[in-house]
Amino acid sequence: MEGKKSPLLSAFLSLIPGLGQIYAGAPLQGAALLLAIVVTALLIQWQGSTFLYVGIILAWLWGVGDAYSLAQGRQISLVPPFLIIGVIVYIIGWQVTDIKLMRLITDVADIKPLVSNLLQPAVLERDIETQKAEVIFESPCSDSPPEKGTPLEDEPYLIILDKTCGEVGETFTIEGGNFWPSSRGQIWWLNMAGEMKRRIRQEGEYLTFQTDEKGRIPPLTIVAPEAFGEARGKGPQRSRVQALLKREVGTIHPSHTFFLVAEKMMETIFLALMATTVAIVFAIPVSFLAARNLMGGTPITMGFYYLTRTILNILRSIEPLIMAIVFVVWVGLGPFAGVLALAVHSVAALGKLYSEAVESIDPGPIEAITATGANRLQTIVYAVIPQIVPPYVAFTVYRWDINVRMSTIIGFVGGGGIGYLLQQWIRLLMYREAGAAVWAIAIVVWALDYASAIVREKIV
Amino acid sequence: MLQVEHLTKIYEDGTLALDDVSFEVPDGEFLVILGLSGAGKSTLLRCINRLIEPTEGRIVWDGTDITAASGEELRKIRRHIGFIFQEFNLVERSSVLTNVLSGRLGYVNPWQSIIRFPQEEVKRAMRNLERVGITDLAPKRADDLSGGQRQRVGIARALMQEPRLMLADEPVASLDPVLAHSILRYLEQLNREDGITVICSLHFLDLVRRYGSNVVGLKDGRVVFQGRPDEITDQRFKEIYGQEAERITVT
Numbered sequence: 119m120e121g122k123k124s125p126l127l128s129a130f131l132s133l134i135p136g137l138g139q140i141y142a143g144a145p146l147q148g149a150a151l152l153l154a155i156v157v158t159a160l161l162i163q164w165q166g167s168t169f170l171y172v173g174i175i176l177a178w179l180w181g182v183g184d185a186y187s188l189a190q191g192r193q194i195s196l197v198p199p200f201l202i203i204g205v206i207v208y209i210i211g212w213q214v215t216d217i218k219l220m221r222l223i224t225d226v227a228d229i230k231p232l233v234s235n236l237l238q239p240a241v242l243e244r245d246i247e248t249q250k251a252e253v254i255f256e257s258p259c260s261d262s263p264p265e266k267g268t269p270l271e272d273e274p275y276l277i278i279l280d281k282t283c284g285e286v287g288e289t290f291t292i293e294g295g296n297f298w299p300s301s302r303g304q305i306w307w308l309n310m311a312g313e314m315k316r317r318i319r320q321e322g323e324y325l326t327f328q329t330d331e332k333g334r335i336p337p338l339t340i341v342a343p344e345a346f347g348e349a350r351g352k353g354p355q356r357s358r359v360q361a362l363l364k365r366e367v368g369t370i371h372p373s374h375t376f377f378l379v380a381e382k383m384m385e386t387i388f389l390a391l392m393a394t395t396v397a398i399v400f401a402i403p404v405s406f407l408a409a410r411n412l413m414g415g416t417p418i419t420m421g422f423y424y425l426t427r428t429i430l431n432i433l434r435s436i437e438p439l440i441m442a443i444v445f446v447v448w449v450g451l452g453p454f455a456g457v458l459a460l461a462v463h464s465v466a467a468l469g470k471l472y473s474e475a476v477e478s479i480d481p482g483p484i485e486a487i488t489a490t491g492a493n494r495l496q497t498i499v500y501a502v503i504p505q506i507v508p509p510y511v512a513f514t515v516y517r518w519d520i521n522v523r524m525s526t527i528i529g530f531v532g533g534g535g536i537g538y539l540l541q542q543w544i545r546l547l548m549y550r551e552a553g554a555a556v557w558a559i560a561i562v563v564w565a566l567d568y569a570s571a572i573v574r575e576k577i578v
Numbered sequence: 579m580l581q582v583e584h585l586t587k588i589y590e591d592g593t594l595a596l597d598d599v600s601f602e603v604p605d606g607e608f609l610v611i612l613g614l615s616g617a618g619k620s621t622l623l624r625c626i627n628r629l630i631e632p633t634e635g636r637i638v639w640d641g642t643d644i645t646a647a648s649g650e651e652l653r654k655i656r657r658h659i660g661f662i663f664q665e666f667n668l669v670e671r672s673s674v675l676t677n678v679l680s681g682r683l684g685y686v687n688p689w690q691s692i693i694r695f696p697q698e699e700v701k702r703a704m705r706n707l708e709r710v711g712i713t714d715l716a717p718k719r720a721d722d723l724s725g726g727q728r729q730r731v732g733i734a735r736a737l738m739q740e741p742r743l744m745l746a747d748e749p750v751a752s753l754d755p756v757l758a759h760s761i762l763r764y765l766e767q768l769n770r771e772d773g774i775t776v777i778c779s780l781h782f783l784d785l786v787r788r789y790g791s792n793v794v795g796l797k798d799g800r801v802v803f804q805g806r807p808d809e810i811t812d813q814r815f816k817e818i819y820g821q822e823a824e825r826i827t828v829t
């Protein structure tokens with residue numbers, strides 16, 4: 119150290135962190151310390167955990183000591199204050215991202231139904247047969263309340279035992295017969311037109327019944343629910359009370375969900391296929407423009423080379439998900455937006471890979487074919503194409519594989535395909551259906567991955 | 579007769595690779611270009627069929643100025659000049675047959691050749707493969723071949739051109755010494771039996787003595803020797819190869 123710095127002055131200056139170091143001849147370290155302490159203090163202020171200031175003060179005091187001894191020509195390490203600051207930043211990060219590790223253990227029960235539903239994807243089902251009967255209840259009472267209903271001979275029936283009208287919250291009792299014996303059923307509440315309905319809940323539980331061995335529904339007390347929407351409070355309204363039994367019959371067959379998933383999966387695969395093929399058409403000419411060995415001739419061609427490279431790099435840096443959002447806004451929800459998003463991204467990705475393939479071709483054969491008196495086209499066909507086709511094919515298959523994966527994600531923002539379906543099922547908490555979609559994606563992605571690996575191995 | 583007149587090549591980076599090179603090659607000669615690596619042998623050979631553009635000078639072949647030819651005319655000239663490369667320069671992923679057939683591209687209809695070659699050309703290719711003794715390799719991919727086999731494919735490809743002049747740029751430098759003779763004997767045969775003029779660059783003096791009828795010695799792009807192989811005395815040898823050079827014997 120080229121000395122004569124006052125240690126006391128240096129320590130005094132260090133009341134502003136880092137200034138002492140700057141004075142004592144370590145400007146970079148001083149500036150870094152100042153910046154680190156200021157930024158960390160701001161972070162603490164923002165997060166509001168004032169106790170962390172203790173750490174700042176420690177780091178600051180250490181800085182004062184360091185500046186003092188630095189001026190004497192021997193530096194203490196600045197590692198400890200930076201370490202303290204690192205720990206503070208980490209604690210803040212922990213708070214900001216809301217990390218609660220205990221939840222992983224305490225709330226593990228929440229994940230069970232999801233996992234078990236995902237493990238029983240709704241791919242197979244049996245046909246459902248139903249039995250139902252209804253009576254009418256009026257609320258509030260009018261001058262001529264509805265009939266109580268009559269027991270029937272052979273068909274399922276439902277009757278009201280006590281009163282067929284009353285205020286919301288009053289109870290009435292129903293009874294029925296001729297249902298399937300010893301089965302559990304549900305009670306539904308419908309408006310007269312039948313287009314509005316809901317299951318009746320009492321004390322938070324869905325109301326159910328159990329038929330006896332003769333198929334009778336034993337007397338069941340119901341608290342009269344509110345009428346539906348618009349009809350509420352507009353004088354006496356009639357509603358239908360329905361007893362419903364369901365059972366599975368016939369053989370197991372692929373479910374509706376299965377076909378839906380299969381259809382959307384095909385849409386996804388095609389989405390990726392269209393995006394990839396569109397991308398190939400553009401990427402091939404682009405790849406020649408972006409190949410240094412082909413464009414190296416003149417400053418003008420080099421200009422094109424740099425321009426193409428820059429555009430490709432920019433396009434490649436935009437996430438396909440963002441592009442999908444842009445195209446959804448542009449051309450509307452659906453697979454077309456997904457095709458466009460993936461195509462644009464793929465042009466950039468393939469263009470780069472293709473151009474690297476062009477750049478790595480061996481000039482020897484081109485020289486040899488030229489020497490035989492072949493023209494330019496023949497030279498390309500016989501010397502260039504055999505060299506670039508295998509990498510082009512390999513990259514393309516690989517890209518298609520990636521695009522299938524990406525298109526499932528792109529569906530989440532409305533870009534069509536199975537991702538769209540999956541996202542809706544997850545929101546509606548239909549986990550068994552979601553499970554079917556997840557399995558389909560896993561199987562297709564695995565199969566394509568495997569196939570593309572084989573193709574690449576065979577070619578390269 | 580091939581006349582090289584005041585040939586000079588300066589690369590874009592300023593390297594002077596050939597410096598006022600002049601010599602003549604009468605028809606039917608086996609001319610060896612001798613020189614250290616970097617002497618300008620490859621540049622010289624490639625200037626003759628214009629794979630490299632000469633900076634100055636002329637190359638005249640049987641009265642035709644090769645250096646002045648362009649486009650179609652140049653292609654017509656090139657197809658009579660075979661070229662054999664040190665690194666063989668085969669299209670690795672194509673079959674041996676396709677590689678040999680590609681030597682005929684200067685003759686066939688360009689559009690047709692993109693799809694397929696006429697049957698008679700396939701027969702010609704098989705005859706040339708027979709000549710270099712590897713008919714059975716025709717369906718194999720070039721990258722499945724050994725070095726010696728590759729160079730034979732290279733020769734068969736050049737033969738498809740029915741050349742009157744054969745340029746060979748260190749054709750045996752990438753091969754075992756034992757294989758070197760077998761390859762050079764094919765060139766010798768073409769020279770003696772078919773009367774093809776051969777210009778071949780070589781490294782080893784013993785090979786030069788054995789095969790060459792005339793020698794041009796190059797050093798740093800200049801001609802430092804011109805004469806018959808037996809005229810290369812130890813003194814001459816040192817002029818070409820530098821003072822520290824020792825003679826190595828290859829059998």
Ligand SMILES: Nc1ncnc2c1ncn2[C@@H]1O[C@H](COP(=O)(O)OP(=O)(O)O)[C@@H](O)[C@H]1O
Nearest residue numbers: 589591593595614615616617618619620621622
């Ligand atoms: N494309 C090129 N650009 C610049 N210099 C080159 C190029 N090719 C060869 N040279 C230089 O020209 C000189 C002659 O090279 P070359 O003809 O390959 O010699 P040789 O075949 O005898 O080894 C060497 O100095 C070499 O470095």
Ligand SMILES: [Mg+2]
Nearest residue numbers: 619620621748
């Ligand atoms: Mg060379």
